[in-house]
Amino acid sequence: MENSRRPWRSPALRNLVILLVVWEVVGQLKLLAGGALPPVSDILVRFWQDRGDYPGHVAATVWSSTLGFVIGNILAIASGVLFVLFPRLQRLARGVNIAIFALPAIAIAPILVLTLEGNAPRVVLAALGVYFVTMTATVVGLSQYDTRSADVIRAYGGKDWQVMRLVRLRGAIPDILGGLRIAAPNAVLGAILAEFGGGGRWGLGTYLLGSLGRGEPARLWGIGLMATLIAGLSYAIFALISARVLGATRSVSLNTALPPADYDADAPLALRIALALGAAALPFVLWWAFIRLTGVPEMIAKTPWGVVDYLFLADASAVARAKLGAALMQTLPITALGMVAGLGFAFLLAISSRMMPGFIRAFMPIALVTQTMPLVALTPLLVLMLGRGLSVTLWITISVTFFPAFVLLVQGIQRVPQSVLDVPRAYGASAWKELRMVSIPAALPYLFAATRLTVPRALLGVMIAEWLATGTGLGNLLNQSRGYLDYGMIWTVASVSVCLSVAFYYAVLAVERRTLTRLGMQVVE
């Protein structure tokens, strides 16, 4: 690990310096979009002038995201443990889990602001942002335990909970820390998005929203970079902790036996159907319960039935459907186009990474940093540079899908053992042939996983861009409906975007399973 990391540390630093110098020159000469990219020095000066504003806003954002991070992760780890102990519970909660994963945070931010008070929307959105990542990491970590160590515990009459306590929980810590690392920037993004949705005086999101109309690029950049710094630091803290924990206690030998699959194949058909139906119904039950528990009047908070009523039965339903349809026609094509382009670039660059390892080593840190950038803080900056046209939406979608897909694909390709590559080489295969025979098939499962994982991000990116910049599509409809107090439409857009995201996730999963099964490969979680 140490050896593979050191070599690119210094080139990465060198690239950063080059980047800053180029940035300064471009900014000073107003080369980009008539001065929309201010030089680094201007940003720093502006930051210094605004220094009185920052502490309050930063403290508010850090506080909400930390609180949400803690609450979300406690729930996530507890759920993960329960899911592993009771696999049927996991199947029942599947619909809820996927919905939480797929929900575009910006779509439910207005809803949370409507139904909850004070700081709660920010905390909830931050918690929702971390739940899925940590829960999945916990389940994966607890499932991949050393069966031989578990045998030792059981050979002394140890029960399942003792195996859990003595072997599995401790063994899962590296995975859980890995999850927390990825989850931390999500919490910051969630909190800022909720600040965007309204309410409150403090918070970087509020600050950003207040500064948007004032045409001060240097300040927007300052806020964006500050948000990135907070998110990046939260990532770095957990990266450091996990590096320390991992150090001495790495497993000393490879376990060849796989843990028993918790496969419920012999459960009666009726039970399996009941679980599937329950899993589909549970998100709606929770939605309904949430409304009842918060006690918000029916005028404002719509139940699932309320949304159906609004969209299909009420007097004005035809108008609502027309508005929604028009918005979808604007949002969906651009999302699809951006995703295809982003994933395509990522795939091409990743499979050719074997041929230019030096470039990848220098590029990976940048790719990793962009993953921690709070999207919402970047959008105004891209708007400044690219204007308010369609291209800004497209660029945002491409960038939010490209980087995570690229990182996932490169990591996947790097798992191909050298010996597998040596076989075609030993028979004198050309670089292209080797690519076709080894790298592309090896990258395929990761391409599917990347597609699945980036759908919600792409939709989120498009909606943020529409909300802040282009004034079209679902994002704009959501923002407009807030202004018109059209609560039915707010709930409708939120539920439709979540449903779309979930539906697309399952569509990709279905194609993925069929394709990979035919190729004899495994689905990447």
Add this chain to the structure above:
Amino acid sequence: MTEVPGISLRNVCKTYRSRGSQVVALEGMTLDCPPGSFTALIGPSGCGKSTAMRIALGLEDYDSGEVRIAGQAPATATAGGVTGVAFQDAALLPWRSVTRNIALPLEVLGRDPARYGHEIAKLVELVGLKGYENALPGQLSGGMRQRVSIARSLITSPEVLFMDEPFGALDQIRRRQMNVELQRIWQETRSTALLVTHGIDEAVFLADYVVVMHANPGRVVEVVEIPFPRPRRDELYGTPEFHALTDRIASVLHGK
């Protein structure tokens, strides 16, 4: 007074079933280990020798027959701390020090490890790991890790000791050394020992009785008594008597 056998399997049958196909792992296996004896279970892969051990440890169910460990049902015996076990791989918890790995069975049995400080120190010395008490498994060699696993199997002062190829991962030379040590340790504890192994040399060197098994279906074909006096020394490997016995067991193994 009739002696209660350390390990007793009577007519134990076990079949693995999975969609349509079934494999008979054990067909009416019977095994008696007198208390304080050392028995080696030998046979080709898939003859059910590991399965027999796992059944005796209560790690696996069986279809029919009777299993008694020191006169008790397997689950009762293991939960009462009557048994000790060492597997093919050391299976140490990588985040626990040597002493805390040795203490693991105590924690599972709900005993207070703090009260076993003296026993743990004695075992560390017995397996020759003095000075490594606080080392993590990752800092030890393969042989040292196996010795930790042997020490762990002895911490409850078990009446019955199970070993599934405890030195399978070691090279031939280390293995012979470890076998001499194992004999010494076992002689000090005087427990009933059952060793599952692939190695004929190892079985003859260590055991009072060598139980030869065949596969498909898994069953006992012969029990060979080993008469060599103890303590047995490394020179035993070179003697004609030793070779006569290993040859005989090899021919039984190969069904001649």
